[in-house]
Amino acid sequence: MVQEEDAGKGGDAGRGDSKARKCPICGKPATPRHRPFCSARCADVDLHRWLGGVYAIPAEDSDEAPPLAGEPRK
Incomplete structure (x- = not known):
């Protein structure tokens, strides 16, 4: 009988997802x-x-280029 109770859970048992998550693009249920x-x-x-490139992580440009491999740091 335990198998019948767990059959409809889709492997999400124990995750605690009580709400259905929405699609981040259109908002419909995932x-x-x-x-x-x-x-x-x-x-x-x-x-x-x-x-x-619509999603991008902002970065700051530095004035100095990073040292190449084998070059001593200043």
Whole structure:
């Protein structure tokens, strides 16, 4: 009987996810197959944004170039 009770949980038992997560692209409920997205389309949209440079981590440019391997530091 224990197997029947656990059968519909999809392997998420014990995670504590009481709410369904939403797709970060369109806001629809995420599906287990494309998690955290709702579909392959939304996953592809996200990948395109990463590859196109829409998502970027800001960085500061330094005035000096880093030393090359084998060069002493100043």
